[in-house]
Amino acid sequence: MGLTATILRSRAVAALASPQGVDRYLEQVNPMWAAHEVRARIVDVHREVDVPGHPPVATITLQPTSTWRGHRAGQHVQLGVEVDGARRATRVFTISSPDSRHGDRFTVTLRANPDGVVSSYLVERATPGTMVHLSQAQGEFVLPDQVPEHVLLISGGSGITPVMSMLRSLQRRTHRGRVTFVHYARSPEHQIFAAELDEIRRSGHGIDLHLLHPELGDPNLSPAFLERLVPGYRDVPTWACGPAPLIEAVRGAYGDAESLRVEYFQPPRTSGTSAEGDVAFARSGLEAPNTGAPLLEQAEALGLTPEYGCRMGICFSCTSLKKAGTVRNVLTGEESSDQEEEIRVCVSAPVGDCVVDL
Numbered sequence: 307m308g309l310t311a312t313i314l315r316s317r318a319v320a321a322l323a324s325p326q327g328v329d330r331y332l333e334q335v336n337p338m339w340a341a342h343e344v345r346a347r348i349v350d351v352h353r354e355v356d357v358p359g360h361p362p363v364a365t366i367t368l369q370p371t372s373t374w375r376g377h378r379a380g381q382h383v384q385l386g387v388e389v390d391g392a393r394r395a396t397r398v399f400t401i402s403s404p405d406s407r408h409g410d411r412f413t414v415t416l417r418a419n420p421d422g423v424v425s426s427y428l429v430e431r432a433t434p435g436t437m438v439h440l441s442q443a444q445g446e447f448v449l450p451d452q453v454p455e456h457v458l459l460i461s462g463g464s465g466i467t468p469v470m471s472m473l474r475s476l477q478r479r480t481h482r483g484r485v486t487f488v489h490y491a492r493s494p495e496h497q498i499f500a501a502e503l504d505e506i507r508r509s510g511h512g513i514d515l516h517l518l519h520p521e522l523g524d525p526n527l528s529p530a531f532l533e534r535l536v537p538g539y540r541d542v543p544t545w546a547c548g549p550a551p552l553i554e555a556v557r558g559a560y561g562d563a564e565s566l567r568v569e570y571f572q573p574p575r576t577s578g579t580s581a582e583g584d585v586a587f588a589r590s591g592l593e594a595p596n597t598g599a600p601l602l603e604q605a606e607a608l609g610l611t612p613e614y615g616c617r618m619g620i621c622f623s624c625t626s627l628k629k630a631g632t633v634r635n636v637l638t639g640e641e642s643s644d645q646e647e648e649i650r651v652c653v654s655a656p657v658g659d660c661v662v663d664l
């Protein structure tokens with residue numbers, strides 16, 4: 307850290323810049339100057355997939371401020387944008403480029419959700435020069451420092467982003483072991499990173515690549531199919547990311563094997579759970595039978611618009627006061643019956659009657 311950065315991060319400067327904070331002043335002078343916050347300038351927007359009638363996918367290259375501490379392949383960032391002068395909206399996206407270090411450029415690859423605020427803005431409207439706000443890299447869905455001799459990567463759709471970052475990092479580290487990569491896409495035209503994967507397939511690089519399109523007749527993921535591809539797959543360290551049905555199939559195939567790590571882009575479905583009682587939203591005076599879905603979804607179904615960011619329990623922007631009842635965390639299965647407690651409504655599903663201050 308240079309002397310200037312040390313001074314800018316000192317208590318004396320913080321006191322002088324109070325209450326705005328030193329980063330507000332630095333930002334006015336140069337948006338790429340920051341002492342604490344992380345911001346980034348978009349330097350490139352590259353269309354990866356553009357199939358008429360389907361949401362496009364783009365890779366955005368970001369030059370972060372020097373406050374960026376780097377990332378490990380598989381991690382994600384919270385990315386915030388101000389669209390048309392509205393309040394900043396923050397969502398979570400995985401870094402698709404290989405491991406990065408302090409201040410390095412990196413990429414995120416997003417599908418433009420037609421109903422989504424942030425992804426459609428970034429894919430369809432953002433241009434080089436646009437500034438975005440970032441968190442530091444987060445998440446435990448990463449390769450260990452000592453990479454196992456054989457690694458199995460499984461992904462579907464835009465869930466390819468963390469495993470692609472891993473694959474690229476392994477190539478960069480000239481990993482000498484085996485890598486088996488199984489990816490599911492709707493069709494070859496929907497394949498993200500198609501040219502790079504084609505090159506990997508042609509040159510081998512020690513990567514056993516399987517690009518599958520079940521809608522065109524390729525087999526769906528099943529224990530028998532996995533066993534054919536990778537005999538004894540349950541013992542092979544595996545990283546999987548993709549849509550809920552794929553991840554459910556993967557979990558079913560591995561049972562309780564400890565070799566499997568999964569990353570969710572959306573909370574897992576809440577099937578098989580009892581959905582009794584009523585949910586009351588105290589501030590708005592609305593009440594409805596409990597559907598068993600996370601409280602955020604139940605509130606939205608009644609027309610409420612609570613604040614949210616990641617919808618996955620990561621950013622805490624949906625935190626609300628539960629006044630009564632029991633909720634289950636849909637990611638961990640943990641239940642909590644404490645009264646008057648702060649909960650993240652995006653991952654909290656009521657178990658029976660529940661009252662929330664929304």
Ligand SMILES: Cc1cc2nc3c(=O)[nH]c(=O)nc-3n(C[C@H](O)[C@H](O)[C@H](O)COP(=O)(O)OP(=O)(O)OC[C@H]3O[C@@H](n4cnc5c(N)ncnc54)[C@H](O)[C@@H]3O)c2cc1C
Binds near residue numbers: 616
């Ligand atoms: C760890 C992690 C990593 C991720 N990595 C990637 C990635 O690499 N690439 C990628 O493309 N995606 C990724 N995602 C998914 C991405 O964060 C979400 O798809 C995100 O919602 C996109 O933001 P958005 O602004 O486009 O959509 P949002 O504005 O958040 O809208 C998303 C959806 O939320 C629902 N919704 C929003 N508002 C309402 C409402 N009022 N009522 C009812 N429903 C509503 C709608 O179904 C809408 O389609 C990741 C998610 C996680 C948790």
Ligand code: FES
Binds near residue numbers: 617620621624652
């Ligand atoms: S929306 Fe991010 S924690 Fe709930």
